[in-house]
Amino acid sequence: MDFKCALVTGGGGGIGKALAHELISQGKKVIIVGRTESKLKQACKDIGAAADYVLDTGVVSEIPAFVRYLISEHPELDCLVNNAGVQRSLSVLDMAPEELLERADQEIDINARGPMHLTLHLMTHFKQKPQAIVINVSSVLGFAPFSLINLVYNGTKAWLHFWSINLRAQLEETGVKVVEIARPTVETDFHRERENPDDNKKDNNPNAQSVDEFIAEVRRRLVNGDETIGTGMSINIIRQWDESMGSVFTKLRT
Numbered sequence: 353m354d355f356k357c358a359l360v361t362g363g364g365g366g367i368g369k370a371l372a373h374e375l376i377s378q379g380k381k382v383i384i385v386g387r388t389e390s391k392l393k394q395a396c397k398d399i400g401a402a403a404d405y406v407l408d409t410g411v412v413s414e415i416p417a418f419v420r421y422l423i424s425e426h427p428e429l430d431c432l433v434n435n436a437g438v439q440r441s442l443s444v445l446d447m448a449p450e451e452l453l454e455r456a457d458q459e460i461d462i463n464a465r466g467p468m469h470l471t472l473h474l475m476t477h478f479k480q481k482p483q484a485i486v487i488n489v490s491s492v493l494g495f496a497p498f499s500l501i502n503l504v505y506n507g508t509k510a511w512l513h514f515w516s517i518n519l520r521a522q523l524e525e526t527g528v529k530v531v532e533i534a535r536p537t538v539e540t541d542f543h544r545e546r547e548n549p550d551d552n553k554k555d556n557n558p559n560a561q562s563v564d565e566f567i568a569e570v571r572r573r574l575v576n577g578d579e580t581i582g583t584g585m586s587i588n589i590i591r592q593w594d595e596s597m598g599s600v601f602t603k604l605r606t
């Protein structure tokens with residue numbers, strides 16, 4: 353947690369706003385980005401973020417220019433929180449391929465390509481710092497894809513999980529640390545496209561965490577220096593993955 357200044361994607365609402373608030377309360381300078389300017393302005397006012405910028409992280413062609421501007425305005429930037437994400441309900445039986453593909457491609461752009469492009473365009477800058485940190489917000493569904501309606505989402509989060517593992521391994525001799533927060537269901541508006549948008553609320557899902565419960569656990573685990581952070585019901589699933597596939601990775605990695 354020895355960084356000075358963080359960029360939080362999707363910081364205008366949900367967990368991004370809560371994580372940004374948490375970092376600000378720990379004395380960090382925080383910059384937030386998102387697609388909706390009004391949400392960003394309101395969040396800035398609510399939590400005291402240092403700056404906000406409109407950026408669709410899924411439009412990766414805009415990322416190089418954005419990163420150049422960002423670094424020139426905030427040269428102390430030494431933390432990237434890849435939090436922005438979307439979840440689409442997709443059915444291979446009920447949807448026309450064109451519609452499904454359009455929504456799936458956008459989901460892949462936002463959940464996988466955006467974090468990768470932001471990270472790689474910031475890497476030269478981060479490697480010049482004594483230390484820097486990339487925090488990727490993945491999901492328990494990237495470890496066990498049990499929510500079947502998320503035909504593509506689960507794969508984007510599995511991709512983020514594997515990307516985090518390999519990025520961490522390639523950077524292990526540098527000062528750049530890679531942390532993954534593998535979330536369980538948390539009570540936000542994330543399920544807004546579902547038939548029941550409140551199916552991630554505690555009343556409907558006993559495994560859901562409140563935002564405050566989630567942030568309290570993340571705070572403890574970040575301070576502890578954990579590299580893969582599970583909270584609530586994701587702790588046990590991550591442990592099982594670590595004990596089986598994690599140990600295979602450690603043994604066979606070349």
Ligand SMILES: NC(=O)c1ccc[n+]([C@@H]2O[C@H](COP(=O)([O-])OP(=O)(O)OC[C@H]3O[C@@H](n4cnc5c(N)ncnc54)[C@H](OP(=O)(O)O)[C@@H]3O)[C@@H](O)[C@H]2O)c1
Nearest residue numbers: 362365366367386387388408409436437491537538540542
């Ligand atoms: N909630 C859950 O149960 C759950 C579980 C596991 C993992 N996660 C992950 O946690 C992260 C945050 O989710 P959340 O629950 O906080 O969702 P949320 O309440 O929907 O907030 C997501 C935020 O991301 C922003 N965003 C979405 N697409 C963006 C894009 N292309 N470019 C920039 N900003 C974008 C949104 O802002 P705009 O509206 O302005 O686009 C919004 O502020 C996501 O990566 C999600 O996959 C969520």
